[in-house]
Amino acid sequence: xxxxxxxxxxxxxxxxxxxxxxxxxxxxxxxxxxxxxxxxxxxxxxxxxxxxxxxxxxxxxxxxxxxxxxxxxxxxxxxxxxxxxxxxxxxx
Numbered sequence: 001x002x003x004x005x006x007x008x009x010x011x012x013x014x015x016x017x018x019x020x021x022x023x024x025x026x027x028x029x030x031x032x033x034x035x036x037x038x039x040x041x042x043x044x045x046x047x048x049x050x051x052x053x054x055x056x057x058x059x060x061x062x063x064x065x066x067x068x069x070x071x072x073x074x075x076x077x078x079x080x081x082x083x084x085x086x087x088x089x090x091x092x
Contacts, residue, residue, distance in 0.1 A: 034060060059089050 008027030013019045014036050023030050038060045044053035066085045070078040 034063070059092075063089055 008025075010029045010031050011019065011023060012031045012033055014033050019030070022028065038057060041050075041053040041056045041060070044050040045057065063086050066081060066089075070081045073081065
């Protein structure tokens with residue numbers, strides 16, 4: 001992993017165990033992939049019609065919509081939009 005020498009930040013990843021060695025260094029944080037999480041909620045809906053899973057999928061759709069709308073904005077404007085529109089969805 002010489003390419004990552006000196007890198008610090010957040011790594012968005014799935015649960016592949018190979019990432020663990022990359023994340024052991026200081027300044028590195030793991031973040032889960034929302035697409036993978038959504039897929040698990042879809043599975044719950046199909047198996048037992050979970051109302052909580054249905055709410056989660058609907059909420060994720062709203063978050064995806066914010067991301068589509070923010071796509072052309074500057075980084076600062078995207079952050080502001082996420083803070084005002086996406087953050088409440090995550091917190092709720």
